[in-house]
Amino acid sequence: MEHLKILMVTRNTLQESLVFEAVNELRNHATADEIYELIVKKYPGISKGTVYRNLNKLDRQNRIHKLEMPDGADRFDHCCHEHYHIKCGKCGRVFDVDMDAIEDLRQRIKATHGFEFTGYDIIFKGFCPECNK
Amino acid sequence: MEHLKILMVTRNTLQESLVFEAVNELRNHATADEIYELIVKKYPGISKGTVYRNLNKLDRQNRIHKLEMPDGADRFDHCCHEHYHIKCGKCGRVFDVDMDAIEDLRQRIKATHGFEFTGYDIIFKGFCPECNK
DNA sequence: AAAAAAATAATAACTTTTCCTATTTTTTAC
DNA sequence: GTAAAAAATAGGAAAAGTTATTATTTTTTT
Numbered sequence: 001m002e003h004l005k006i007l008m009v010t011r012n013t014l015q016e017s018l019v020f021e022a023v024n025e026l027r028n029h030a031t032a033d034e035i036y037e038l039i040v041k042k043y044p045g046i047s048k049g050t051v052y053r054n055l056n057k058l059d060r061q062n063r064i065h066k067l068e069m070p071d072g073a074d075r076f077d078h079c080c081h082e083h084y085h086i087k088c089g090k091c092g093r094v095f096d097v098d099m100d101a102i103e104d105l106r107q108r109i110k111a112t113h114g115f116e117f118t119g120y121d122i123i124f125k126g127f128c129p130e131c132n133k
Numbered sequence: 134m135e136h137l138k139i140l141m142v143t144r145n146t147l148q149e150s151l152v153f154e155a156v157n158e159l160r161n162h163a164t165a166d167e168i169y170e171l172i173v174k175k176y177p178g179i180s181k182g183t184v185y186r187n188l189n190k191l192d193r194q195n196r197i198h199k200l201e202m203p204d205g206a207d208r209f210d211h212c213c214h215e216h217y218h219i220k221c222g223k224c225g226r227v228f229d230v231d232m233d234a235i236e237d238l239r240q241r242i243k244a245t246h247g248f249e250f251t252g253y254d255i256i257f258k259g260f261c262p263e264c265n266k
Numbered sequence: 267a268a269a270a271a272a273a274t275a276a277t278a279a280c281t282t283t284t285c286c287t288a289t290t291t292t293t294t295a296c
Numbered sequence: 297g298t299a300a301a302a303a304a305t306a307g308g309a310a311a312a313g314t315t316a317t318t319a320t321t322t323t324t325t326t
Contacts, residue, residue, distance in 0.1 A: 010303085010304095011291090011292065011293085011303065011304065013291085013292090013303095013304065013305080015304080015305075016304095031282090032282080032283085033281095033282085045305090045306070046305090046306080047305070047306045047307060047308090048283090048306095048307090049283095049284080049285085049305080049306075049307080049308090050304080050305060050306070052282095052283065052284075053284095053304080053305090054304095068203030068204055069203060070201030070202060070203050070207075070254065071201050072281085072282085073281080073282060073283090074203075074282085074283090086250060116259055117219060117257040117258060117259035118258055118259050118260070119257070119258045119259075120255060120256065120257045120258060121203065121256070122253060122255050123253065123254070124250040124252070124253045125250060125251055125252045125253060126249055126250035126251050126252075127251070142271095142272090142324095143272085143273095144272065144273065144322090144323070144324085146272095146273065146274085146322085146323095148273080148274075149273090164313090165313080165314085166312095166313085178274090178275075179274090179275080180274070180275045180276060180277090181275095181276095181314090182274080182275075182276080182277090182314095182315080182316090183273080183274060183275070185313095185314065185315075186273080186274090186315095187273095205312085205313085206312080206313060206314090207313085207314090
């Protein structure tokens with residue numbers, strides 16, 4: 001009998017590398033479409049389905065972070081320290097919000113609801129200084 | 134010269150009332166489609182565009198609350214006390230999370246980012262007790 | 267009563283994402 | 297090393313959710 005494979009086996013394809021590099025090159029909370037547009041310049045054969053598949057795979061592997069936006073296309077971010085986001089209601093740009101983690105969130109929910117959560121995103125809405133002029 | 138009208142003038146139509154009542158009747162974080170389906174039983178002539186238009190109008194008037202979900206259709210809630218939401222990753226249902234407001238959020242952001250926000254939604258992800266069995 | 271404004275029904279269009287299918291590439295089994 | 301199996305791909309269709317368009321109806325203003 002063979003030993004069990006616990007790890008999900010995924011292949012490292014050229015397309016996956018291109019997607020990973022594009023996210024890390026843009027560093028701009030890019031949408032899947034923006035990432036696709038960057039890659040297609042160098043590698044015209046790539047398809048959007050492949051970009052989406054690899055973005056989601058990389059997110060599952062915690063190699064990039066998928067930020068699900070409530071009012072439009074999801075954004076993809078390189079992995080770094082924990083932070084939150086604020087989206088400008090006028091120009092639509094997404095900015096990082098460096099802030100200490102809200103430490104007791106998990107305990108609050110558990111105490112008041114008996115419900116454990118696996119994750120959360122907080123996206124603030126406002127107007128960036130430029131649009132607020 | 135006439136006096137200025139500051140308030141936005143909107144008409145109170147039958148359709149608007151039906152939408153408002155449906156949201157308050159369902160009380161279930163209903164989607165626009167679910168609200169449409171409820172109304173169309175009693176008033177078959179209504180169109181989806183009208184439902185969407187009135188839902189957004191009622192949200193702007195703060196008569197209902199539009200909860201923008203990151204991974205699917207927006208939900209519409211009757212207005213009540215401030216609370217947060219948790220969405221089950223399996224059955225997709227949305228539950229209320231009663232919890233003291235995170236009071237110092239606005240100050241945190243201002244202090245670390247110099248950025249005032251106009252709003253935010255926190256949506257937790259997890260598995261509801263039923264799906265967690 | 268006539269003109270202007272707002273809301274509507276119906277449908278087209280749009281955006282974002284997933285799904286499907288045939289093909290190609292990579293891995294596994296022998 | 298070769299054949300069979302599995303995974304990933306390109307391209308395009310399809311799905312989901314929402315907004316925009318247009319002609320018509322309803323309401324308001326004058």
